[in-house]
Amino acid sequence: MSVAITVRDWMEQYFDIRDLVRIPPDAIAPGVTDAATREFLSGVGLPEIDMSPFVPDEQFSTGMRTLAELCPEELRGLPARCGEWLLLGHFMDIPYALDGTTGTVHAIGRGCRTADSVTRPAHRDLLSLAHALRAVRQHLGFLEDQEFAVWPDDIDAVLDALIADLTQVEPDCMTHPAGIWPPLIEDIRAM
Template identity: 35%
Template sequence: MSGAFAERLDGAWEIEPEPSAPLPRCPLSVGQGIGLDNLWVLAGAGGLFAVVCGADGEDDGTAWHAAPLLEPHARLAAPEPPAEALAAAGGGSGARAWLEEAFGAGACRRRAAGDLPDGITHAGTRDFLVEVGLPSLEGLLQLQTHGGLKPLPEDGTDGQPSGVRYELGHWMYAPLALDGATGQVLRLPRDTAPEPAAGSLAQFFAMVRLFDAYRRGFHPSRADRRDAQQVLAAWCRRIDPTVDESDTWDAVLGGHPFEDGTWELVTKDGRPPL
């Protein structure tokens, strides 16, 4: 028994030696194959599969249809978000431990209730700052939070009345702020209106924590990585629908290739470093 080896080069197949059965027609995503008698084992971007060819198979045929004959009939079913993530997004008692698993011990800097600025009147935000603490981060998701709450001018950076806001740090080259009355987290681009980042501190940092788990994950193929991105996006939308109103979250959840330390733990193929 002798085998034939096939490889697609510059769009055309090169096959050596002459195969027992013609190579079946394949989409462009298939680039290599091994033929044994009437069996072809083929590989490409989508994975590995085998085809058994009929004895009277031909080496040519009609052209591929320009479009699929059927609409897609299967979609990725995202599992439920981790219970710890949902609890943390709601400001649950385990939020501090869950966040510090990723951000590091002591990263969440708590404040005494008496030390909080008077302008932070939102009850859930005050509870978060006292019981969980404001995470102090550097680099992840181009996010820098210094652990402080610097008051911002009441007219905001866009020249519009904004209420009482406090700078948390920077996210994607723009200030990140907390609205003390509503608890909302906002990104403040220089020349455009404020962009909602999350409905609360708890929701924002829960989503950042989920992204951190995603970027550390092992994705054997592009398809696996794409599935993981879709699951992450579904989880974040479950935690906070605000992400649909944010251009920044759209980039994060769409697989934007960040240039900072966000990707330093993985290769361009999504694999962990050796």
Template identity: 25%
Template sequence: MSTTRSTTGTTTITTITFTEDQLDPYVTHAPTRRWLTGPGLPGLPGDGGLLTFEALRTDGLRTVADSTGDPGGRLAAELRDRLVIGGILGADGRSRESVLLDGMTGEISTTYFLHDRLDLMDTRPLAPSLERLVRCATAVDELAALRGQFASYAGRLGPKAVEEATRQLLAVFEESAEGDAAKEDADAVKGGDGDRSGLFWKLAAVIRPLALVAGPGTRSGLALDLPVRLLDEEFGPGEVVRFEDVDFPKALTHAPTRDFLREVGLPEEAVWFSLETDMPLQTLAEYGADDRGGVRTEHRLPAEADRLIRLGHLLEDTSLVVDGTTGAVLTWSEPDLALRPLNADISTLAFTLWLIRRERALDAVHELTAAYDQLADAMSRTLAAVDPVACDPTPNPTIPTDDGLRYWPGMFEDEAGGGLCA
């Protein structure tokens, strides 16, 4: 195996290739051997945002049976000889789902290694060839970075940009090519014949472009400038609440947050969030001092409670608050007395609520939750692209109780609790 680096413009490309001898006896499929060894063919990309092939650099070609040891011969026969060539990267940058190559057919699949229950390991199809895998993954990476074939979307924002980027990405996945393998691939991308590899690429096409709906804040003074009436169109105009100055406590001095709540507003109900509408907004200190069911909680509140404005609540006795001075959005968990970052500010909170609502509408059409784990990761990646604070597990040193737990990724992954299901 060899690794080469080439530079195109400002992009450095790392490529992994093999000699013919290195592929023996693992890979007998002729087109796959040509892709990995032949002159002029790209091999495998060494670096990417969606896929990693680091396993090849560290361990070389190895089978699933070699990787597990398979004590007792518990692996399914069709899994034993497949080659572990890489992994699908999660939103946290770590490899979660392993990518496998069938050396006889050239087909690509994925699996989760269950070292304690090898008998339960199974595969999901991902692509019929390395060529198609690399082409599709490259398109997703280029969309995320707004380069290459998606460079023209830099600075283009709003629902129309989302629609066009989705259409362009789907066109890449569905692009026809010559030969029977290309036909099988097109069927897979469309989800035909029960093949779920198409769902992996489809959810990338309909979820990842949603990050283009809003851009960096210039006029609002917040992290994002949202399209006019974005929330009204998604939730319905009667479901979005706008505040008046009389509703704001004196502690809310952050002008961009006040302007947003007054001019844009927030949905009254949004899956895991309920807005406080029964009374003017209170600080967390005022909320805790109220006699709620005979239980006074002010002595259990954070030291900053007098400058944290409670906007409403999430699930599990968790208040959603905004720092009246900085505009940062946080959660206050009553059960564990912990203050944690939730979103960068009120604009990215609104984007998150919109994103969740949009996903549910898309799921009703495309049944995206059939690949739930992959959908949850796509949602976290899309949110992180717009608001890194919402998904970064690094504890904030200025918040003593921040243990790195992040609410939105946790809720996305909670399939058992209903999570992202429409």
């Protein structure tokens, strides 16, 4: 007998059910036409946890806003379709946007000012982003309460395990021009 685990069950193993923010199906922005993305947003959700490197946008659960609405000045020089992307939230202060037609997740910011670096997805879908958030929680959970954080004896081994976990899901995450992982890893090494 095999037991199938759903993505929602899997997320609830790493994040408390109360920490997963879901969007009611009728509140999902009309620009989200990719069926798998709509299902993920309403059925699984994204974590909202204090001290997490990912913070959902304040209007995430009531309907995401387009980048054109929020920050038209940031879109200068980028393809027009970027304006239709929806703000998911911020990862390490870098805006993360969702292309609702494809489900891809894009980083907008820190070294991401060329059309090529922005239009190349940071994550191929929300499940990939969820895997990354789970990996951070699994390997770097000790940072969630920095006041009482107990650092592991070998932080390099912890970071190497995180990198291995991340690259299983997104093989080029450490070389992506819009990637947040190399600076995040270096920031932690420097702490």
